[in-house]
Amino acid sequence: MAETTNTEQYYKVLDEGAAILQKEKDLFYLEALGSMGELLFTQKFPDEMGAGPKENLENIINTLPPEVQREEIRRAMQLAILKGMKEATQPHHALTPDAVALFIGYLTNIVLSKETDDPVLLLDPAAGAGNLLTAVLNQLSKKGHAVGAEPDETLLKLAYVNANLQEHTVDLFHQDSVATSTVDNVHAVVTDLPAGYYPDDKKAAEFKTGADSGHSYVHHLLIEQSIRHVREGGFLIFLIPNGLFQSEQADKLQVLLKEDADIYSLLQLPESMFKSKESGKSILILRRKKQGVIPPRQALLAELPSFTREAALADMMKRISSWFDDHL
Structure with missing residues (x-):
């Protein structure tokens, strides 16, 4: 089995976390992705979040690779954004290849x-x-x-x-x-x-x-x-x-x-x-x-x-x- 790259691991954290926030807060995927990214940066959970979803998010965040390069983070974000754009693409929503x-x-x-x-x-x-x-x-x-x-x-x-x-x-x-x-x-x-x-x-x-x-x-x-x-x-x-x-x-x-x-x-x-x-x-x-x-x-x-x-x-x-x- 091939070893998982840092980009793939980081994407998985973003994607799974966004899915939890999407369901919990009734958001579009891209909106939830923004919230998940902010959570990773600030390490602050929403006050209104229940104990179950919070624990799930903490477990997901704990799987982040210890050292990640900027380009690995950018590519992980890119993959998640591309997924979100397929869900509800607006005419002005497009990502530079x-x-x-x-x-x-x-x-x-x-x-x-x-x-x-x-x-x-x-x-x-x-x-x-x-x-x-x-x-x-x-x-x-x-x-x-x-x-x-x-x-x-x-x-x-x-x-x-x-x-x-x-x-x-x-x-x-x-x-x-x-x-x-x-x-x-x-x-x-x-x-x-x-x-x-x-x-x-x-x-x-x-x-x-x-x-x-x-x-x-x-x-x-x-x-x-x-x-x-x-x-x-x-x-x-x-x-x-x-x-x-x-x-x-x-x-x-x-x-x-x-x-x-x-x-x-x-x-x-x-x-x-x-x-x-x-x-x-x-x-x-x-x-x-x-x-x-x-x-x-x-x-x-x-x-x-x-x-x-x-x-x-x-x-x-x-x-x-x-x-x-x-x-x-």
């Missing part, structure tokens, strides 16, 4: 490698459950402090638990990042952009990328808002829909980028990662313009190999790292 989150962490570490500030400050304006943000923090070679914003209360609670259990310093805000500013002068923005329309036309009209009529694309507005938040010369790494620059509102986005930022790289993810060609995504790396910073004559454009082809992916990562060494 693990391999993609790790790859974005790798890219973030590359573009921040020349920064002299320590710690670096990151922003995720659409933090979700905090999976991408903590994956990036786990890969930084220097200390990182992060700020995240998320309008969905359940996902925000999971992001809070994710950061706490992994012992990261993260400030989280319950807010819509288009309507409300978060923090300025960050070293980098990293986010999995939600795609779709933004409902508040009046607020969208305040943006360069706002549509002349009808609803504006929320992903366009978030790109513009993110450029405002990053410091001059700072980087922005977005997970974007492949059709970002082919949509009917793309003209305004292209004008914005020409005025305020430079495209450093566009990396298309393997089609095999997505259910259909139309749902495919890419990683877009921008840099806010800064006097004295000369952008590359040609952006790095590439189609990434399947993440299961380890040798091909390793070769691509080496080429990407070398390109950024030459252009930073």
